[in-house]
Amino acid sequence: MNSHSQGCYLGVLGGMGPMAGAAFALRLAALTPAAVDQQHIPTLLRNDPRIPDRSSAHMAGGESPLPYMVEGVRFLEQSGAQLIAIPCNTAHLWYEQIAAATRLPVLHIIQAVIDDLRRLGLPRGRIGLMGTAATLKLGLYQQRLQAQGYDCVVPDEDEVERYCMESIRAVKANRLEDAYAPAAECIVRLRARGADAVVLGCTELPLAVPHALRPSLGVTLTDSIDALALAAIGHYQADRERERIAA
Amino acid sequence: MNSHSQGCYLGVLGGMGPMAGAAFALRLAALTPAAVDQQHIPTLLRNDPRIPDRSSAHMAGGESPLPYMVEGVRFLEQSGAQLIAIPCNTAHLWYEQIAAATRLPVLHIIQAVIDDLRRLGLPRGRIGLMGTAATLKLGLYQQRLQAQGYDCVVPDEDEVERYCMESIRAVKANRLEDAYAPAAECIVRLRARGADAVVLGCTELPLAVPHALRPSLGVTLTDSIDALALAAIGHYQADRERERIAA
Numbered sequence: 001m002n003s004h005s006q007g008c009y010l011g012v013l014g015g016m017g018p019m020a021g022a023a024f025a026l027r028l029a030a031l032t033p034a035a036v037d038q039q040h041i042p043t044l045l046r047n048d049p050r051i052p053d054r055s056s057a058h059m060a061g062g063e064s065p066l067p068y069m070v071e072g073v074r075f076l077e078q079s080g081a082q083l084i085a086i087p088c089n090t091a092h093l094w095y096e097q098i099a100a101a102t103r104l105p106v107l108h109i110i111q112a113v114i115d116d117l118r119r120l121g122l123p124r125g126r127i128g129l130m131g132t133a134a135t136l137k138l139g140l141y142q143q144r145l146q147a148q149g150y151d152c153v154v155p156d157e158d159e160v161e162r163y164c165m166e167s168i169r170a171v172k173a174n175r176l177e178d179a180y181a182p183a184a185e186c187i188v189r190l191r192a193r194g195a196d197a198v199v200l201g202c203t204e205l206p207l208a209v210p211h212a213l214r215p216s217l218g219v220t221l222t223d224s225i226d227a228l229a230l231a232a233i234g235h236y237q238a239d240r241e242r243e244r245i246a247a
Numbered sequence: 248m249n250s251h252s253q254g255c256y257l258g259v260l261g262g263m264g265p266m267a268g269a270a271f272a273l274r275l276a277a278l279t280p281a282a283v284d285q286q287h288i289p290t291l292l293r294n295d296p297r298i299p300d301r302s303s304a305h306m307a308g309g310e311s312p313l314p315y316m317v318e319g320v321r322f323l324e325q326s327g328a329q330l331i332a333i334p335c336n337t338a339h340l341w342y343e344q345i346a347a348a349t350r351l352p353v354l355h356i357i358q359a360v361i362d363d364l365r366r367l368g369l370p371r372g373r374i375g376l377m378g379t380a381a382t383l384k385l386g387l388y389q390q391r392l393q394a395q396g397y398d399c400v401v402p403d404e405d406e407v408e409r410y411c412m413e414s415i416r417a418v419k420a421n422r423l424e425d426a427y428a429p430a431a432e433c434i435v436r437l438r439a440r441g442a443d444a445v446v447l448g449c450t451e452l453p454l455a456v457p458h459a460l461r462p463s464l465g466v467t468l469t470d471s472i473d474a475l476a477l478a479a480i481g482h483y484q485a486d487r488e489r490e491r492i493a494a
Contacts, residue, residue, distance in 0.1 A: 009295075015284065015287075015289070016284065017276075017284040017287070018272075018276040018284060018287040018288075018290070019273060019276040019277065021272070022269060022272035022273035022275070022276050022290075022292075023273055025265075025268070025269035025272060025273075025292065025294055026266060026269035026270055026272075026273055028269070029264075029265040029266040029269050029294075029421070030266065030421060030423075032421070033421075034419075034420065034421060035419075035420045036300075036419055036420065037262065037263065037264040037265060037296040037298075037300065037419055038296055038297055038300075039296070040262075040264070040265040040296040041265075041296075042262070042294070042295045042296060042297060043265070043292070043294040043295075044291075044292070044293055044294070044295075045269075045272065045290070045291070045292040045294060046291055047272055047276075047289070047290040047291070047292060048256075048289045048290075048291075049284040049285055049286070049287040049288075049289060050285055050289060051284075053283075053284065053285075075326070079322070079326065172281075172282075172283055172284055173281065173282045173283065174276070174277060174279070174280075174281060176277075
């Protein structure tokens with residue numbers, strides 16, 4: 001065994017929800033340029049669904065997920081992670097506290113989505129937002145998008161509940177067949193209000209809207225799972241390039 | 248934080264290949280009866296693709312993966328795993344040595360597939376086998392299936408290389424679009440030789456043959472990723488039932 005068998009992991013704080021955590025690992029593998037197993041990014045996924053619900057904590061005074069998330073990130077750090085990814089948008093309401101609890105870099109999913117918009121040819125424009133009620137109400141996307149020159153189109157409270165939350169709950173309950181219609185309805189409404197692109201800004205939403213059905217929706221979609229995976233791949237490629245130059 | 252935030256994990260020794268490890272975590276979530284995040288099985292997936300190739304070790308005298316697999320299982324045990332799953336059929340050539348290196352129960356993927364055949368209504372019959380050349384040549388499936396009253400239909404060496412290995416290599420290289428045709432050809436050939444069911448006996452093969460396309464192939468398929476996930480779910484449900492009775 002050589003020294004490469006230990007550490008050097010991408011640490012993934014998953015479980016929020018568990019299908020989103022696993023889908024992140026799958027999309028990470030699918031989007032990594034690799035010809036054989038050994039060229040993929042070593043990943044340690046802690047897919048622990050027992051973390052208290054992020055939306056309930058923010059919207060209804062439920063138990064805070066922060067101590068669980070901090071404990072999870074520290075576990076990943078102690079286990080050899082060199083970079084942290086958190087495939088849950090709502091969890092990023094606590095981003096600063098999580099980042100302060102570890103010496104590792106923590107990817108920011110909202111920034112990853114904005115980088116993805118630029119990659120998709122949208123350096124500015126009107127961006128339609130989908131996500132949990134907590135993510136949208138607390139302006140997690142709006143603040144960063146507006147600071148970087150974008151306008152936002154946000155569903156109203158009733159639409160968030162009927163289309164976004166309905167779809168998210170269906171994914172979390174493994175009713176994928178019920179998740180597509182409400183999500184698609186929201187996308188169509190945001191497009192009708194002039195959105196140049198729509199953000200699937202909750203990691204359950206990419207599971208509700210399968211890649212194969214996206215072209216039919218007639219608007220650019222950015223997927224927070226894929227955007228975070230691309231950010232992780234970019235970080236690893238930059239690290240390897242630095243190592244190559246230093247060698 | 249309550250005591251449930253620590254430990255009690257299903258430990259997954261993944262990375263063989265990385266897409267199969269992630270797909271296992273995804274199918275585990277999809278197949279678990281759960282209404283909310285918190286009812287899913289806490290999972291720790293070490294998706295480390297740096298483990299030396301299992302087929303090369305057995306067929307071409309390459310570096311042994313065993314020390315890496317033992318180190319991985321011990322890491323999972325130390326991290327709070329209570330049960331181990333290894334979503335790689337070929338890795339089970341070393342099952343006895345891995346199981347001897349940990350005090351945890353280790354699910355056996357081949358036995359999980361045979362249990363799945365019974366669940367699918369096939370307590371006996373002719374079973375077509377697909378897998379790596381190493382898995383098939385060393386009789387990993389044949390020994391257990393025959394001991395439990397099944398007959399086996401095995402592709403010849405040329406078919407293994409042209410259909411099974413070609414499809415497996417395409418998945419490992421992220422060329423999913425090239426993986427379906429050779430796998431489907433092998434399934435059709437095994438069916439023509441009288442197979443009552445065909446085993447996708449390498450964890451890359453379920454990725455090559457998407458669920459949506461399976462009904463068109465005209466033969467019962469058992470999928471070693473799904474079978475292993477169902478075995479893990481069954482193990483957890485039995486544990487919870489024991490806890491309920493003891494409480």
